[in-house]
Amino acid sequence: MKQYVMAIDQGTTSSRAIVFDRNGNIVSSSQKEHEQIFPRAGWVEHDPVEIWDNVREVIGSALSKSNLTSHDIATVGITNQRETAVVWDRTTGRPVYNAIVWQDTRTQDIVDELARYGGVDRFKKQVGLPLATYFSGTKIKWILDNVEGARTKADAGDLIFGTTDSWVVWNLTGGSADDGIHVTDVTNASRTLFMDLETLQWDNNILEDFGVPRSMMPEIRSSSEVYGAVHHSQLLRGVPVAGILGDQQAATFGQAAFGKGEAKNTYGTGCFLIFNTGEEIVHSSNGLLTTLAYKLGDEKPHYALEGSIAVTGSLIQWLRDNLGLIDSAPEVEALAASVPDNGGAYFVPAFSGLFAPYWRPDARGALVGLTRFVTRAHIARAALEATAFQTREVLEAVNADSGVSLTELKVDGGMVANDALMQFQADILGVAVVRPRIVETTALGAAYAAGLAIGFWKDLGELTANWGEDKRWAPQMDDAERFRQLRLWKKAVTKSMDWIDEDVK
Numbered sequence: 001m002k003q004y005v006m007a008i009d010q011g012t013t014s015s016r017a018i019v020f021d022r023n024g025n026i027v028s029s030s031q032k033e034h035e036q037i038f039p040r041a042g043w044v045e046h047d048p049v050e051i052w053d054n055v056r057e058v059i060g061s062a063l064s065k066s067n068l069t070s071h072d073i074a075t076v077g078i079t080n081q082r083e084t085a086v087v088w089d090r091t092t093g094r095p096v097y098n099a100i101v102w103q104d105t106r107t108q109d110i111v112d113e114l115a116r117y118g119g120v121d122r123f124k125k126q127v128g129l130p131l132a133t134y135f136s137g138t139k140i141k142w143i144l145d146n147v148e149g150a151r152t153k154a155d156a157g158d159l160i161f162g163t164t165d166s167w168v169v170w171n172l173t174g175g176s177a178d179d180g181i182h183v184t185d186v187t188n189a190s191r192t193l194f195m196d197l198e199t200l201q202w203d204n205n206i207l208e209d210f211g212v213p214r215s216m217m218p219e220i221r222s223s224s225e226v227y228g229a230v231h232h233s234q235l236l237r238g239v240p241v242a243g244i245l246g247d248q249q250a251a252t253f254g255q256a257a258f259g260k261g262e263a264k265n266t267y268g269t270g271c272f273l274i275f276n277t278g279e280e281i282v283h284s285s286n287g288l289l290t291t292l293a294y295k296l297g298d299e300k301p302h303y304a305l306e307g308s309i310a311v312t313g314s315l316i317q318w319l320r321d322n323l324g325l326i327d328s329a330p331e332v333e334a335l336a337a338s339v340p341d342n343g344g345a346y347f348v349p350a351f352s353g354l355f356a357p358y359w360r361p362d363a364r365g366a367l368v369g370l371t372r373f374v375t376r377a378h379i380a381r382a383a384l385e386a387t388a389f390q391t392r393e394v395l396e397a398v399n400a401d402s403g404v405s406l407t408e409l410k411v412d413g414g415m416v417a418n419d420a421l422m423q424f425q426a427d428i429l430g431v432a433v434v435r436p437r438i439v440e441t442t443a444l445g446a447a448y449a450a451g452l453a454i455g456f457w458k459d460l461g462e463l464t465a466n467w468g469e470d471k472r473w474a475p476q477m478d479d480a481e482r483f484r485q486l487r488l489w490k491k492a493v494t495k496s497m498d499w500i501d502e503d504v505k
Contacts, residue, residue, distance in 0.1 A: 128290030287357025307394030
């Protein structure tokens, strides 16, 4: 019997392949970064061909590191950066334009035009999302409107769209050479602005309002079922592709947060808190998104509230790559810990506007409270603290919408290795922060979804039994200091707003 499951994690900054055993332990892994392309201020792109090349490379590397072949892999699951949009020719397999990344803000004019009739909440009842540059729908429209010949080809049925899960699955299963499978799952579909939350199908009226042909859209499937097999030309030849989850939903699944009222927070390029609302669709009154948590085969879907923060880990990359403040991301912890506090500096990283709970596209990054006393160490600390402050605001919104105050927060993602950040997070939340034994929960969730589909794991109970606590941080900050810092943070946030106007883009 095959003893392993592979997850392909196609993320914002890199692609990874991780092999897991039945206990959810990592057997081997491989990772490769891809280029972040910034053609103009506010524009963020990736090369889809580079992404696919990297995916193939990390699959091979993960297999070779553990001396495995396709015969050892029971199934493969996919998880991905969600709203990033790829449009490609279904005959040649070539993208017509770079992937437009979820952080990209170029489509604000499209948002404004669509919001003229009904405001930014025009489609929120059907799709759970406000009109925003964040989601895939406006990105598809931009490509059709701005890439020469794209709309004509789309209207003729020659172009197809997908988030990067669809792009990877299509290529894995044969691509244009063998009529690759063009699918997505409900979690990714729920991030496009086009999927009806109740029917779990594309809304034809909204597609028409955007001018996007229905023929471009992938088939919407559950998060856990066999979609097809890997093409014979690939290293994983014949292995069933049986799980797809958007990265944040995959992390929720990997954290075994299957039940109503359970939540997790993932610290990656951005930061994303998901609160499981069970089989109930809950519409937020406090700036959160209503989204799909998961759907297993023919079972009823589970929904969630989500607080999305655009810039957290990518702020540390910015300190490294744009300012040269550090040489490598891990250095930020020691630098920040070399000072006892932020020296009065607060960093609001609104590089793509403010996401939850504000949804202010007119905001831009602000570093405030500077004096001659502030050093690079204080700025590093302020950058880390920004992640914790933003999470606090999202958690406040979750508590208000759900009517339930969370007593602890499960955390995962690359930044949770930073003990100082996790302690400050507990301090500023006023509740315990809990890190699991296996922190690669995004990839693990995709592996779980695929494994469930083929019976590799029996049920959710078996997955829950795999979860184990690694470390817990209890709050140590007194209430007066917590509220003082929150007051100053919220004051700093107001300084980032109203920056974009007709003269400033």
